[in-house]
Amino acid sequence: MDIHHVDPDGDLVPRLARLGEEVGAVDSPWAHPLSLPRWRNLLRRGWDGEAPTYWLGLQDGAVVGSAGLWVGHYDNLDAAWLDLCVHPEHRRHGHGTRLLAHLQAQARAAGRTVVGVDAWEHDAARAFAARSGYEQRSVGVSRRQHLARLPEGWEEAVELARTTHAAAYELVRVAGALPEELLEPVAVLWHGINDAPTDDLILEDEAFPPERVRGYEEAQLAGQRLYHLVARHRSSGELGGHTIVAVDEGRPHLADQHDTTVAPTHRGNRLGLVLKGEMLRWLRDVEPQVEEISTWNAESNAHMIAVNEQLGYEVLGRALSFQTVLID
Template identity: 30%
Template sequence: MSRLLTWLAYEDDDGAGRGRAVGAATLRLFDRAGQEHLAETDLHVRPDARRRGTGTELLSAVVAEAKAARRRSLIAEVPACTPAELFCVRHGLRRARPLYHLLLPLSEVHRGWLDELTATDHPGYRPAEWDGIVPGTLADAFAAARKAMNVTPVGSTDHGAVGWDAGRVRAMAEVVTGRGDTLLTVAALDGDEIAGFTEVVIPRGTATRARQYDTVLVPDRRGHGLGVWLKAHMLRRLHDEYPQVTEIETDNAADNVHMLAVNEHLGFHRERTTYQYQLTLE
């Protein structure tokens, strides 16, 4: 669903072989339908090698390749209030949206409280859980629910709209499980439909820090407490089945105030802030 290109920058050769590596940049070119216009870059220069034009040269190479690939937008995510922000501004990128990076220590979440949250009455809904690839009987409903990601707040970033079907959701899960990670999903079922779901990934299946992936509610199912209910079910799974997991990290767009409220209600607290910057390519 994407291609990754990498550049390395070296100091001049001192006669003893290739010079020291002082910078690196990557360019991810998205190929999935709805995001063929999009590219993301990650660029770093060693602190003691900055202000020499290395970052500018790397960015120029990245931009040239993105244009050659006929991309419309280039996005970079940088830490807030750092020289990286000034670098972006100087090179014509505009700030598109802030992201809050949150952490939840599971030791601060009482197991009994999770029982109370999951026992909250939601008439007509029942939870469904699976590991890895979605069961075949739920694949179409899961794809339909995932399309709701296209209407979540994205600030002014040009992320596009991704088309989802059963094959695509299976392929995404296969990528995660294929690298040895454990993918857990909890969904809210209403008859044959999925009203929402939440996903957590445990790197290599044994890490102590899990990563929150998508949490999605279909638009007309929002505002009824299903977000907290789903995430509480997931936290209970982690408590019971994966005791080595001691914390969960996630990121939350600042303008997605409803999901931010859900996360903060469950005990997530802000660790840091980053900004997404965007460059519109001619």
């Protein structure tokens, strides 16, 4: 097997996208694989302006697997996250082991020693991780909301919470990038995500300076439409929480739930339910073609899961997060 770097503008990107489709059809048939334009944008901008690096494994001209390296420079400066997959027809031939070794060497070269990788829940994934010296440290759950079958009474529940528990807050709608006057307050608010459960993962708190928020917006707006809903306390002017949904421009019936955060001093006011419920109302007006919203939570995040279940999110699959510490 030869390992080739994938240039965002090169001719290997369609093959990377096709591999994602073929692997997903076997490992996670419920998931929507990234489209070719979304792959190119991901390789150029990543999630928040920090692009990952990807390689393809080729044998006799056939794509047998891929390897991605994600490193950030805002926080967790000793950590790297790996994306590893092997084509179903080429498994159990050592390709995954070789791609993993390549990624670990790249992580070391970048000065990263705490290395993690995700996999859909499966005995084979657990076995491969154990053989490779990785320990399971967290479980995530993929959920999806079908807007055509929202649970009965959801809107009444949101309205009741808004007019009672959350009556002291106004909701500010932002389509696209944040206006300058909201950038710094939202960046401060975003730090509240560090209270979300991370189970046994070796992680430091994430940092969210304004430039990272702008990097996130620029990356996501290249191919998606962003809808950002912010709860602002009327008397103090403080931001109590926010939620963000992205609509895929190429497949506008699909949307993804991004961050939902409630500031510690504003919890207990049902803002999570109000924000996510009011987002549904907003999307109904401006993006009526949206059929599904997908989300992701740690299995231990009981509070947000309760909100999601109240709004009709259904479990699709569980993913396991593994980590190891590289030792010279």
